[in-house]
Amino acid sequence: MEKIEFKTKLKRVIKAGFFNFWRSGYISFASILVMIITLSVIGGVIFIGAVLNITMAELRNKVDINVYFITTAPENDILSLKTKIETLPEVSSVEYINREQALDNFRLRHENDQITIQALEELGDNPLGAVLNIKAKEPSQYEGIANFLNEENILSSQGQKIIDKINYFENRTAIDKLSRIVNSVENLGLVTSLALVIVSIIITFNTVRLTIYISREEISVMQLVGASKNYVKGPFVATGILVGLISGLVTTILFFPICYWLGNTTQNFFIGLNVFDYYIGNFFQIAFIIIFSGVAIGAVSSFLAVRKYLKL
Amino acid sequence: MSITFDNVSKKYNNDYVALDEVSFVIKPNEFVSIVGPSGAGKTTLLRMLLAEERPTHGRVLLHDIDIHLLSGKDINFVRRKIGAVFQDFRLLPHKNVYENIAFAMEAAGRPDEEIESDVPHVLELVDLGSKIWNFPHELSGGEKQRVAIARAIVNQPDIIIADEPTGNLDPVNTYDIVQILKKINNLGTTVILTTHNKGVIDSIGRRVITIQDGRIVRDDMTGKYIL
Structure with missing residues (x-):
């Protein structure tokens, strides 16, 4: 064969x-x-x-923590805090919005709301403080970041408290759920x-x-x-x-x-x-x-x- | 190639005895008919020769090789030396006549040129040259059986096993098939035929082994169909 x-x-x-x-x-x-x-x-x-x-x-991108500073907070202190936060391993980015930008954003948001704009005009001075927008790598890490900000007794170089409020604790349930x-x-x-x-x-x-x-x-x-x-x-x-x-x-x-x-x-x-x-x-x-x-x-x-x- | 059944028994489910200490020898180039009533054990006997079933006791020898001790691969070689023809034809339904026969040659590892020349030749031998491209469902029973015979002989086997090949055929086709088997035998191939058909046995006039209830009751060299 x-x-x-x-x-x-x-x-x-x-x-x-x-x-x-x-x-x-x-x-x-x-x-x-x-x-x-x-x-x-x-x-x-x-x-x-x-x-x-x-x-x-x-x-995830839409979730963040906003840290509002008092209007008199010195920019240097805020920027040094920003650098400090950026070193945290959970943080993916930190965005600094100064007072003028915050005001511009506010104006833009309320473009069609004459009464609010009028009220703002009457105030004369800029009532808004600077803001840090912090983004974490994972939604579950916001709590840790918020706690860090709360525990660190963050004071200005003059020993004055500069953080007005951190909105995490208000958004907490929403963030947790998400x-x-x-x-x-x-x-x-x-x-x-x-x-x-x-x-x-x-x-x-x-x-x-x-x-x-x-x-x-x-x-x-x-x-x-x-x-x-x-x-x-x-x-x-x-x-x-x-x-x-x-x-x-x-x-x-x-x-x-x-x-x-x-x-x-x-x-x-x-x-x-x-x-x-x-x-x-x-x-x-x-x-x-x-x-x-x-x-x-x-x-x-x-x-x-x-x-x-x-x-x- | 001689065939030896040495004290072969087959029991199913430990009590039903299909074959009971059967012994016989078939010499090369013999034409042997195996007869007996249904259930006598004829088909079991042939299935053992094809290694489709194993004996419970005893040995089945081809030449001097016990085929039930062979590996699956070697059994394939043995099967290529044995051509088988069945009552129900067992053609491959999706292959035409040419391909059915070519398949057996391909399985045996034959080259394309040989297949192309041998298939028409073997179909002429069974007088079916005109139906080479037809499919099995387009053929009559007699034609199908001729294709099956052509497939069985195309690899020039030493032995042809025909298990009731005329069981489904009319007298004319039965006669033709028997003539073809005789012709194959005359060309030098051992033929083992089982049948119920008295006329077929009597017309062949060769050796007849009669089986009843799994035992050989007669073995005549120029036998007649006696039951």
Whole structure:
């Protein structure tokens, strides 16, 4: 008996896999549909992850502690306090707003409120103190920063108390709640998407298993004419890979109109993220993940399913 | 290649005895018919030869190799030396006639050029050259069985096993199939045939082994169908 090359074997396996796919048209079509759903779930999880991440980051950015100083607080003292706060490990940034800026901001905010502006004019002097806006790295760290500011008896060089108030203690419940929500949304998102992905992979796996179950007689005949295990497995795995590849391509194409349609909605609903732009921007990574998942799921589930019907 | 069944027994679930201490030798190039009522153990016997089942006791030897001591890989080699034909044809439904036969050659690792030249040739031998591109569902029972025979002989096996090959066929096709088996035998291949068909056995006029309740009750060199 002559030995044939690996290349010839591979060619035969791929050809048989393709014919297998083509000739059991309806079954292949059904597998592709199920696989598309799974890959869409995986793709959806990527988008949900991105939306969550960006939204959470935005929300975190919106939380800060404002330290209001008395109007007579010397700027030098405030700036030296700023430097001190910046050295704290929990702090991500500190912004200094001097009295004039605070006044400008106030004017801007109350542009359409004539009475307030009038009252301000009548005061003559600038009633607003300077402000430090402090941002922490994690929402849960605000308490520590606030406590630091409270405990440090912050006095000016003349020994005078310069902090008027720290708004953390007023915002505390809101900040606490938000940090809890941020954490649970992230955890819940992770668990839910994992569960969804696992469930859909199991469904695809079972569909592939059913298609191979239909071929179990064929598998035994192949073995009966002396085909080796790998030679029986090969074409089924090739079919699985083909199903995964086609499903992956169709899914990435389907994501264009879907993301386009969802784009404006998400931009308004979530803070500033347009999923269509996100998809375009990360197209190669996302397409790779989806197509690779399809191929991997197709190959592994076919491999495991055929193995079940192989004897010897 | 001679075949030896040495004191072979097969018990299912420890009490039902399918074969009971069966011993016989088939010499190379013999044409042996195995007859007996349904459930006598004919198919079990053939399945053991294909290593689809293991004997509870005893040995099945091909030449001088106990095939039930072989690894899965070596069993594949043995199977390529044995062509099998069944009552229910067992063709691959998604492959056409050409591919069904080519598959057996591919499984045996034969190169493409040989496949391309041998498949049409073997189909001519079973008189089915015109249906080479048809799928099994487009063929009649007799045609399917001829494809199965072509597949069984294409690797030039030493032994052909035919398990009730005419069970689903009309008399004309039955006659044709038996003629093909005889022709294969004349070309130098051992043929083992099981059948219920008295006419088939009587027309062959070769060795007949009669099995009843898992035991050999007759073994005649030019047997008739006697039950």
